[in-house]
Structures are given as structure tokens and as C-alpha cells.
Amino acid sequence: MYGAYRSIMETQTRTSGADVAALGLGSVLVGSLPAALLTDHAPERYTVEAVFTRRPERDEVTEILGSETRDRLARAGYPTVEVTVSDRRLEIANTNLEELRDGLAEVLANRLAEITAGVRARQDAAAVKFHDAAESEQARAAAVAALAESIAFHVSASAESSGAEHDQAAGAAKDRERIDSWRTEGGHGR
Structure with missing residues (x-):
């Protein structure tokens, strides 16, 4: 029950103006890159850390780490790339800056936007369902009270x-x- 309540509250917070942006990636953490880049000793593939534009929600993290993301990367030509989430960072393993620049960054951005839209649609549907159930329960309780009040104990x-x-x-x-x-x-x- 708490999870549903939390999702509804997050949906209400988003629709009231806060935190309405789709989850995206802002920039690469340069300090996390291998020190030998652009030298003869630079690794061909490595992990690149990118900062999210906002803290991802639990459902978004689940989707990012899910099989659909892996499938999408493989279909786009990046079968060895793996992603993990670490707080407000997306760790993109088995890649390099050139690969990100030449198309992988766009694939990841599109996937994150799709994930956000799907999570929000499910949360909005749950909020509507919760609201409808609450209204239905309120109407039922009022009907029970009215029925109980209609009872008179007269001889x-x-x-x-x-x-x-x-x-x-x-x-x-x-x-x-x-x-x-x-x-x-x-x-x-x-």
C-alpha cells in the first residue's frame, strides 16, 4: 500500500509543477575517465559515467536495468555495452567517448525518454484507479450510512x-x- 501511495504522491508532485522533466543524461564525468585517454596507452573500451538530469525513480531504475534496455542496445549495434545505475549516475560499461558521440548517446537518451513516459503513464493510470476506488468507497460508505439511518425501531x-x-x-x-x-x-x- 505504501508503494502505491508513494507513486501517487510522486505523480501529484510532478503534475503540480515539480520534477516534470523526463529523465535524461546531462554530462559525462570527466574525472571518472581513464587517465590515459588520447595516448598510445589508452584502453579501447572502458566505463563512462554520465550524470542524470534528475534522480531516477525506483521504477525508472528497474526499467533501465531491465532486459528491454539490453535488447535495445543490441538492436542498435551495441551488444557489448552494459549500463548500471549508481545514485545519480549512469555507468556505461564497455564503450568509449567516440562511440557515445557517434550514436550511443542518442540511443540511451531515447531509451530514457521512453522509460520515463512509460513509468509516468503507469503511475497516472494507478492514480486514476486509486482516485476512482476512493470515490467508489466513499459513495458506498455514504450509502451504508444512509441505509442504517433509514432504520427505525417503532412498535x-x-x-x-x-x-x-x-x-x-x-x-x-x-x-x-x-x-x-x-x-x-x-x-x-x-
């Missing part, structure tokens, strides 16, 4: 007349008991 006319007849019958029985007790007390039969 019916037939029960009142039946009660009067019962009272008369009980009174007659008491009269007979008194009469019987007077008979046994003494004066009858002399």
Missing part, C-alpha cells in the same frame, strides 16, 4: 393491538387466580 400497530390483547388476557388470568384463591379461603361452599 407496529398490529404489535400494539396484539400487546393490548395480551395484556387483557394476562389481566383475565390474574382475575381467575384471585377468584380461585378467594374460593379456597373460605366462604364458598357453606
Whole structure:
């Protein structure tokens, strides 16, 4: 339940104006690159760290690390490239700056935009479903309360007349008991 509530709150925060940008990559962390780049000893492939434009949501991280991202990279001609997420950084392994410049950066940017759109669509649908369920529950609770309030505990006319007849019958029985007790007390039969 908390996860659903959190997603709804994040959706409401985004739609109220905060954090509305799609997840993207801003820049490469130059300090994380191999020191030997552009020398004779430079590695052919290495890990490049790029900074996200904002902190990725949990669902976005799951999608980034999922099989669809690997499949998309392979179909685009980058079968050995692997991505991982480390806080606000995307670590792109088995690549190089030239490969990123020549097309890999665009493939990654498109995938991140697609992931953001898909996650937001699911969150928005969940928020609508949650809102509809809350409204339905509120209407149901109001209907139950109205039904409960419609109940009145009144004695019916037939029960009142039946009660009067019962009272008369009980009174007659008491009269007979008194009469019987007077008979046994003494004066009858002399």
C-alpha cells in the first residue's frame, strides 16, 4: 500500500509543477575517465559515467536495468555495452567517448525518454484507479450510512393491538387466580 501511495504522491508532485522533466543524461564525468585517454596507452573500451538530469525513480531504475534496455542496445549495434545505475549516475560499461558521440548517446537518451513516459503513464493510470476506488468507497460508505439511518425501531400497530390483547388476557388470568384463591379461603361452599 505504501508503494502505491508513494507513486501517487510522486505523480501529484510532478503534475503540480515539480520534477516534470523526463529523465535524461546531462554530462559525462570527466574525472571518472581513464587517465590515459588520447595516448598510445589508452584502453579501447572502458566505463563512462554520465550524470542524470534528475534522480531516477525506483521504477525508472528497474526499467533501465531491465532486459528491454539490453535488447535495445543490441538492436542498435551495441551488444557489448552494459549500463548500471549508481545514485545519480549512469555507468556505461564497455564503450568509449567516440562511440557515445557517434550514436550511443542518442540511443540511451531515447531509451530514457521512453522509460520515463512509460513509468509516468503507469503511475497516472494507478492514480486514476486509486482516485476512482476512493470515490467508489466513499459513495458506498455514504450509502451504508444512509441505509442504517433509514432504520427505525417503532412498535407496529398490529404489535400494539396484539400487546393490548395480551395484556387483557394476562389481566383475565390474574382475575381467575384471585377468584380461585378467594374460593379456597373460605366462604364458598357453606
